[in-house]
Amino acid sequence: MTDAISLSRRSFIATSLAGGAVLTLDASVVLAATTTTAPSDVLNAFVRINADNSVTIGAKNPEIGQGVKVMLPMLIAEEMDLAWEQVRIEQTDADETRYGPQVAGGSTATPRNWLPMRQVGAAARAMLVAAAAKKWSVDPSSLSTAKGAVIHAASGKSATYASLAKAAAAEAAPDLAKVPLKDEKTFTIIGKSKPGVDVPKIVTGQPLFGIDTRLPGMVHAAVVKCPAHGGTVASIDDAAVKAIPGVLAVTAVNSGFVPEGKSDTVVIIADSWWKASKAREKLGVKWDDATVTGFTTAKYEADAAKLVTAAPQASLLKTGDADGTLAKAAKVIKADYDYPFLAHASLEPQNCTALFKDGKLEIWAPSQAPAGGRAETAKLCGLSPDDLTIHLTRMGGGFGRRLMNDYMVIAGQAAKALPGKPVKVLYDRTDDFRHDFYRPAGWHRFTAGLDASGALVALKDHFVTFGKDGKPIRAAQMAPTEFPAPVVPNVDLGISYMATNLATGWLRAPTSNAMSFVWQSFMDEVAEAAGLDLPEFMRRTLGAPREIPGERVGFHTARARGVIDAVCKSAGWKGREKGRGFGFYFSHLGYFAEIVDLSMKNGAVSIDKVWVAGDIGAHVINPINAMNQAQGCVIDGIGQALIGQKIVQEAGAITAENFGDFALMRIDAAPRAIAVEFVKTDFPPTGLGEPALPPVIPALANAIYSLTGKRHRRLPLEMV
Known part of the structure; x- marks a missing residue:
């Protein structure tokens, strides 16, 4: 099996939140233990049991239309013995130290997560059963679970997961390598069709994709790139552009394709994208491209x-x-x-929004490989990877294009050039076709x-x-x-x-x-x-x-x-x-x-x-x-x-x-x-x-x- 991962007890952390009404189970796929606390309305782990006995499950991988935002939670929900109607799904942020590999590419999500995500759900169930066994002074083996409840058939007692959450949080996390998994013949969720969680928003045109990102005080950026791939900026004449009302900045950046210390992209930041885009017509750029124009x-x-x-x-x-x-x-x-x-020709052009403030960079990115984007953006921005927070947005097509993070790298540098303001970088269709991978x-x-x-x-x-x-x-x-x-x-x-x-x-x-x-x-x-x-x-x-x-x-x-x-x-x-x-x-x-x-x-x-x-x-x-x-x-x-x-x-x-x-x-x-x-x-x-x-x-x-x-x-x- 390719790129298999496993979980350990040390990486499975249980934390009681918000007065015990919520149980958070953090099941990282790395071995380093962490402890996390947060308000109950913040998703910081794979599983959150809510006061109404609904269960919020974090979908860790980027969603690009492949259905992983539903598939991964299905694995957890199956082993937790939930009714699907109880499940709520939220997209997690990009955080590989907590969630493990977060990649949409290579059809790897299923083989990588088939066992680990089931182990997450099975461990959560085991902790809930242990809490109920202590509450009723019975042997855990005498208990069963169904539809978000623990049941003691002999006495007729039952308890919802919500009522057991606080006590379950105090239980020791089981050894994930040994936690019993369901007999596959008893599956009630795996193998049953579940519609996409985002479908209602998609068909009604609600904001969901990276291109839909809107933040208070947000400004907009258009890009000018050397027509010949690999060409770099020799000089810039931006006087006419800076004279345009509403243009806030003009900055040269490195998209990650040329050597460090060089720039191959000029970013124009304005109070509207249309203004930034039109301003490109007045920008004077001389390119150092003599070595790359001979390719046909x-x-x-x-x-x-x-x-x-x-x-x-x-x-x-x-x-x-x-x-x-x-x-x-x-x-x-x-x-x-x-x-x-061939080009990727995704319908949603490349885009990314970034905010640089107090030495930290916050990013909203439709990325298939956010970890790579984190490392490259941090490097070219002169930051530590830990200084970046990356929120994953849904992608309007990618097909591998968004495994490359040039849009994130450019947005990070643009935001750093204008601290305190969210900067949204957006390629137009020609940018996308002419500067694909x-x-x-x-x-x-x-x-x-x-x-x-x-x-x-x-x-x-x-x-x-x-x-x-x-x-x-x-x-x-x-x-x-x-x-x-x-x-x-x-x-x-x-x-x-x-x-x-x-x-x-x-x-x-x-x-x-x-x-x-x-x-x-x-x-x-x-x-x-x-x-x-x-x-x-x-x-x-x-x-x-x-x-x-x-x-x-x-x-x-x-x-x-x-x-x-x-x-x-x-x-x-x-x-x-x-x-x-x-x-x-x-x-x-x-x-x-x-x-x-x-x-x-x-x-x-x-x-x-x-x-x-x-x-x-x-x-x-x-x-x-x-x-x-x-x-x-x-x-x-x-x-x-x-x-x-x-x-x-x-x-x-x-x-x-x-x-x-x-x-x-x-x-x-x-x-x-x-x-x-x-x-x-x-x-x-x-x-x-x-x-x-x-x-x-x-x-x-x-x-x-x-x-x-x-x-x-x-x-x-x-x-x-």
């Missing part, structure tokens, strides 16, 4: 075309003798595949060899991407365990790097969103050469049920086969049929297989239906949200694959200005139906924000080929 999309294409024909600069994996086996193979299949840079482009030259029986016996890939000092830049990696490399006897995976000035970052289903396309599309070509459809070729290549070791986690061939068989059965797959395409991928601990059905009418291709089968372990914690996540992944993946999503660079700068230059998925292009099935297996549950996305891209490409006879080997795809 055309140059990348030309350089990659040369590199891919040469020997790789480095080896990722070599097993057996790929060249020797290819020379004797019954059939050899070759193909080149590539994909472009992009999914890197990549080029692949594949060669595969089949023996006389059609078995895959040799495989080569020369992957050209972006790197520095012989290492890939962020999000440009390829794992040596890309399927089917681990099950092929003769493999040669090589890599070569080019330079880029662009900031890069993780896009939803990072690396997998690109690798799934090239590997599964090429495997469809290989399967066809073997006289098989892709599902059957996958079954034969997977071989016997077993676990194949990986860099971080193993790959279970039986789980892969399980979802392949399930989706083929549900879709009625009969082999190669016109207008149908298949794709499989394992990523973020999830196994998913998908089938895309297309049709053509009057020369126009439409996506009729997508079939999805996924294995995320033994439990689907919140079924309605799981369904939404899988369907959203499919739509997002198709959007990444279709024509219109491509980032173009000229003279070191990005050309896109708005959604007209980077089209998002429209309703009329979405599948008419998306059928989702979960294959339950005897493994701990894993995340769902990402693993359902990758397979749909090759499934779509393979479906286009089966419908039109045209093999698409580069993204974005054309639906013809």
Whole structure:
């Protein structure tokens, strides 16, 4: 299991608050003990039992639409034996010393928290039972719990959790590693659909997101950034800007992308954002960008075309003798595949509000990784990380963009330049497109060899991407365990790097969103050469049920086969049929297989239906949200694959200005139906924000080929 965490008794603190009406249980995932007291109306821990017997549960992870704000409290509530109607949910602040990792990325929330959050709830229940046992002078084992009450069946006595809160707070916290957990067969909350806690506010347009932040005396900031990524400020002429009534300050800051001591962003602060934005037209900035203006999309294409024909600069994996086996193979299949840079294109542009006062910095941030933002902001503001308080706001889209905290870093420096006033930094749409952290482009030259029986016996890939000092830049990696490399006897995976000035970052289903396309599309070509459809070729290549070791986690061939068989059965797959395409991928601990059905009418291709089968372990914690996540992944993946999503660079700068230059998925292009099935297996549950996305891209490409006879080997795809 990836990034597993555990709780200990030392990190589980019970505190009596506000006259004993409230029990606070602070269950940190670090071992250092802390003691916390606060008024009963302040959430400072995971659990707060209120006087009316409702229970407030803190949701610690950032909410980005993945449903974690409900999912994590469900785990605690289940083990506390609550009725869901009793539960109230509040977003916690960012405080990893108390709550442990608080990240929205990598589909890690479920595997990281499945046991720890259940242990939090079980420990709370144990303390309440202990308090009741003392009150009634009975053995704790004679007591049961249900719907927020402790029950002694023999005497008919019962007591609400609220009535026991003060006494329970005095009980010693149990050893969380040994606290008994519920029999999974008795779950009443886990596995039952629970709606999003923020949905009423979202559909009625109530303030909720970072962009909605309003504070007394707040002022507004617009940014001016060097068009060519990596360029820095040489000089500023701000006289005309400062002469504008309502402009309060002009300051140069470091977004975190350039070396310390340099500035790549100028912030204009005014009494309204519109005034600050318009003032940018009068700002004179000279940029030091001579070393970064030579990067263009055309140059990348030309350089990659040369590199891919040469020997790789480095080896990722070599097993057996790929060249020797290819020379004797019954059939050899070759193909080149590539994909472009992509933007995140979140609907809510980047924003952050900060207040610097009395040497402390208070921040309201829609961040997927607030701990990283805390460290970087503190460093560039010359503060200690402990001097920062970070309030987490809901995010209006992120897809990995908000794992990077440039907006927080800029807001912190802007607020420090104007102490005592909350400063709200807001990117406009062009700022967002031109200063993203992009999914890197990549080029692949594949060669595969089949023996006389059609078995895959040799495989080569020369992957050209972006790197520095012989290492890939962020999000440009390829794992040596890309399927089917681990099950092929003769493999040669090589890599070569080019330079880029662009900031890069993780896009939803990072690396997998690109690798799934090239590997599964090429495997469809290989399967066809073997006289098989892709599902059957996958079954034969997977071989016997077993676990194949990986860099971080193993790959279970039986789980892969399980979802392949399930989706083929549900879709009625009969082999190669016109207008149908298949794709499989394992990523973020999830196994998913998908089938895309297309049709053509009057020369126009439409996506009729997508079939999805996924294995995320033994439990689907919140079924309605799981369904939404899988369907959203499919739509997002198709959007990444279709024509219109491509980032173009000229003279070191990005050309896109708005959604007209980077089209998002429209309703009329979405599948008419998306059928989702979960294959339950005897493994701990894993995340769902990402693993359902990758397979749909090759499934779509393979479906286009089966419908039109045209093999698409580069993204974005054309639906013809």
